[in-house]
Amino acid sequence: MATNTLRLLKELSDIQKNPDQAIYVSYNEDDITNVKALIIGPPDTPYEYGFFEFNMQFPRDYPTSPPKVNAITTNGGRTRFNPNVYAGGKVCLSILGTWRGEAGEQWSSAQGIESVLLSIQSLMSANPFENEPGFEGGGQKEKNYKKEQEQYCQKIQHETFRISILQRLEGYMRINPSTGRVNPVEDISHLSPAEREAEEQKRTHLEPFTDLCKRLFRYYYHTYMRTISKERERVRDGQHFTIMPFEYGGNQMAGKFSYHELERRMNAVKAVIDAEGETWAKQGAEAVKKDEGISASLQLQFSQTYQHFLSKYEGTVMLELIEDNPFCWRMIYIGRPMTILDGGLFRIKLILSQCFPEEQPRVIFETPIYHLNITADGVPYYRPRKTDDIKSHIEALIEVLENEQLSPDPRTWMNLDAAQLYFGKPEEQREYRKSFRRAVQRSTEY
Template sequence: MANQSLLRIAKDEDIRNLKALILGTPGSPYEYGFFEFSVKFGPDYPSKPPKVDAKTTNNGRTRFNPNIYAGGKVCLSILGTWQGELPGEEWSSAQGLESVLWSIQSLMSNDPYANEPGFEGRTTDEDKKKNDAYCAKIRHETIRIAVLQKLEHMFGIQSDGSLAKPADLEKWHSDTSDSEEDEGEDGKPKIKWEPFNDWQKRRFLWYYETYLNTIEAEAPKYKEGDNFEVMPFEGGSNTMSGTFQYVQLGKRLLRVKEVIQQETANWAKDGLIVKQRDSSKAYAMQGQFNVVKHNQTNGGIPNIDLELENDNPFVWIMTYFGRPESNLDGGVFKIRVSISVRFPEEQPRVQVVTPMYHHRVSKDGILCYQANKPDEMKNHIQMIVHAIEEECPPYDPRTIVNPEVAKLFFGSADDKKKYNRSQRRSAQDSLDFAE
């Protein structure tokens, strides 16, 4: 998918300081977790490597990998924080930030137990059991810390599920921050710089079913409150200790989803407010709509229609007519495009309101797509249609938001036939839904 990567990099005002986000590798115990790292380039870069610290550590209490410490240290020969055994493993000025991040991501595998020196290459039954036990607690803590804790912190969701009051949010964020912020020149704490919030919210909605499936698959294996198994290389404060709490994780997962959905609904209210104030943002978004609408009347995308909901320039209603000779031929689907008044910093959230059987559409109708030009709504509309109509996309687990349907789409010939039949049926049923 265009511009869709497992790595995200954001620059602060000081170009020597970066934040990087690594999306946990699909299919691994780190699956779709949001792992943040700080990267600082010294004056001797590129002759020497940057300093990289892990920030997704549960306030220094959780070691996510033998090579990613609870205190934030990342042990890699390429960073000079570990002595490599083979030539070429050390840092060279020809290497860059992306090679560092790919090296870190390679640690997040299905065999993290083997990353500990002395344990690599061991294949005894006992070692396999240890690796399985290690993966089990990483899988749990990825959802708890690298997904839920991050989203709960963004919204101020407290332990009882309530939201911190606006007046208390600043203190809430200060008390629950996963890392200390540097002081500014005036000695006061700097405002926390959060470049990845919207990116993580959108992907939470995309991968909600995967998180839920993991909880449902793992919960029967452990009693609520069972202790994590301690690994031979864990000790002191550099551990991943805790208990299995999958029942609670399921409740928290649902609560985060509800809060994001409410935020999306509030975007419509915000849009009407800025419109009533004759805001330049409202004029700009109305202008983007007019451009796309004019393009439609002059031979644009042939099988869609666009209107504004309640004359709100921040809520676009797309009617998608199934492309002729496709599985969706004859179908009529209503799609709501919700736009934030902070667009393009916050990207649109798209829901297919009419049930559509599609591997890029979640059970809740969330559409997974990526705009090539994120600041142009015309491109968003184009890429929404492209995501729906692409017939032979390459397999990319990052675009799978409906695992059950995607299994058929990318499965055997018989599976694909089942997929095609179900999709054609959804096109037929869409006519009844529209009435």
């Protein structure tokens, strides 16, 4: 195996094991030199929780030479998301050799995939206007461009929603942006058997980041909607984007604001994703009737998982299948005595796809809970150590409930009001604990 291939395999494996930087990669083992990457927009920026895709092509002499990087999230080559990321896909970075830089900023073999993607992610700042080489922070130019800086962030925020999130998810799920309805699947009965088989395989094949983006949308939907509500008060629907001094020709971000329309489309996407879980449950029930292999496999996994938690968490965790469907699990968590969860009883539903683990479980807290890591409508942020093992998913959910030292990372905050209290002043922290305890005490009513 070539040296560059071994190096690439190790780097890709390291990133996939630890996506803490909100960077994800995908590749075909038949051509490891062609890598797809997804960068999640950093919090507290106009790119917040957007989905930005890049292609990375690695030369034969990598890591002696840097990869070629091309931005994919450009609205078909019509939208420039950053002074350093052009509408045509060019990424201007000194370490890639696509932009002049200071001494020591050029590529070296000590750098790699992660350092390139982190450098791109750093361009997604709270004030991307300052990435323009002609901008000098702290001087007269900053004062002159103050209004343009605000206008630039406003239009990036809008297009992050419209292009990086909505267009992507609507495409994945065949949602008509105008109606919010899922387009019917084209009839293929007229095709030859070979053509039908090829088309069916194409339809069941998931793009590498499809499930990831759906899960992240479920996490951040309320954050998206809060920002949309705020921005809707700042800009008028129909108002045209301001073209920046450094934008020209087709290499710009042109368009107009329409936050009411974005709100409608966000709700339509959420409705389709929510309904998808119920579709999985029905498909699972049909798979059981047909005695398909995946249903038997999940039935066995349930039996093993049930025994594991019966012995390890006796009196705390119970499992059951909903209507004897191995694609629909219910976890019942009973708060341990002498803990903040004492007296609580929480029901949590896990719905599995026939494509598990390529599609991860849809998890919902059926019992309401006031928690920093759980949305108001019951979607938890959790990270299983083994994504292909449902036992690991359940253990991660238990950890969410029992962990009293919550992370300051805003990417884990599913309830922003709860986060404000938890990390607030002492009296606010006390209010968080009171609200949490009230939810625990009421949990037995459901």
